[in-house]
Amino acid sequence: MDMQLAKRVALVTGGVRDVGREIALSLAAEGAVVAVNYRGSADDAEAVVAEIKASGGEARAYQADISDLTAVKSMIQSVVSDLGGLNILVNNAGLAIRNRFVDTTPDEWRAQIDANLYGALNLCHAAIPHLEAGGAGRIVAVVGDSSRVGEAGLSMVGASRAAVVALMKSLARELGRSGITANTVSLGMVETAHDPEWLAANREKLIKFYPTRRLGQPGDIAPMITLLASPHGGWITGQVISISGGYSMV
Numbered sequence: 473m474d475m476q477l478a479k480r481v482a483l484v485t486g487g488v489r490d491v492g493r494e495i496a497l498s499l500a501a502e503g504a505v506v507a508v509n510y511r512g513s514a515d516d517a518e519a520v521v522a523e524i525k526a527s528g529g530e531a532r533a534y535q536a537d538i539s540d541l542t543a544v545k546s547m548i549q550s551v552v553s554d555l556g557g558l559n560i561l562v563n564n565a566g567l568a569i570r571n572r573f574v575d576t577t578p579d580e581w582r583a584q585i586d587a588n589l590y591g592a593l594n595l596c597h598a599a600i601p602h603l604e605a606g607g608a609g610r611i612v613a614v615v616g617d618s619s620r621v622g623e624a625g626l627s628m629v630g631a632s633r634a635a636v637v638a639l640m641k642s643l644a645r646e647l648g649r650s651g652i653t654a655n656t657v658s659l660g661m662v663e664t665a666h667d668p669e670w671l672a673a674n675r676e677k678l679i680k681f682y683p684t685r686r687l688g689q690p691g692d693i694a695p696m697i698t699l700l701a702s703p704h705g706g707w708i709t710g711q712v713i714s715i716s717g718g719y720s721m722v
Contacts, residue, residue, distance in 0.1 A: 475698055475701075477502040477702055480559040481556065481559050481606075482496075482561075483507040483558060483595075484508060485538055487506070490665045491659070495614075499560070499698055500530070502698055509533075510535055514535065521533050534547045544591075548598045552602055558609075559609055559610065560701045561612070562614065563591065566588045566629070567586075567588060570626060572624075584628045587632075588615075588629060589633075589635045589639075600643075609652040610653055610701045611640065611643060613637070613639075615637065615656055617660050619636070619637055620720060648709060654710065655710070655712075660682065660716030660720070661678060661682075662689065682718060683718035
């Protein structure tokens with residue numbers, strides 16, 4: 473299926489590795505011009521850009537800490553100036569600190585809320601005027617299933633991402649008349665996003681929670697993001713779509 477994304481400009485936050493990288497590659501393969509956001513590793517970002525260009529696509533790397541509204545505004549202005557607009561925003565970047573809630577600290581709470589919730593708020597606030605100007609804008613938030621069903625050890629990331637789910641639903645209602653859709657993709661455990669040693673030690677226990685009897689891969693996620701970002705997703709909005717190998721079925 474042709475996703476009809478030729479020359480649409482997409483910003484993918486946290487686009488340098490794992491799921492974010494695969495999303496950037498998938499959008500570029502369908503013709504989108506991809507702005508690859510990174511916070512710390514310019515080399516990793518440029519590697520993704522080089523991979524996209526080697527396949528005939530268009531991409532450029534942009535550094536910004538998404539928890540900083542000033543930095544986000546500057547990044548989005550640069551994207552619009554350099555690439556000619558902004559049509560698609562994929563809020564993928566975030567922070568998860570696994571720990572029992574009573575053993576967490578207020579500094580850890582703030583770090584996760586800043587990255588997960590304020591990051592989404594900053595990006596949406598700065599991007600929406602450009603999405604409206606470009607017509608048929610798309611916003612997709614990527615969260616973990618802890619935000620939908622809860623998970624021991626991930627109380628704060630679950631809470632902060634659950635707020636993002638509510639934000640997407642509200643924006644879907646608010647922006648629908650402008651042709652903008654806003655959806656959430658909620659993920660089960662994606663293998664490449666976790667420490668290999670921890671996974672090796674816990675794999676057999678973990679996969680018992682998944683009817684598919686395997687953990688996710690970035691390639692399991694990117695096609696849905698690409699669909700939601702495309703004109704084919706134009707009548708899908710305000711939804712929370714779980715890609716979790718059956719881990720959660722509610």
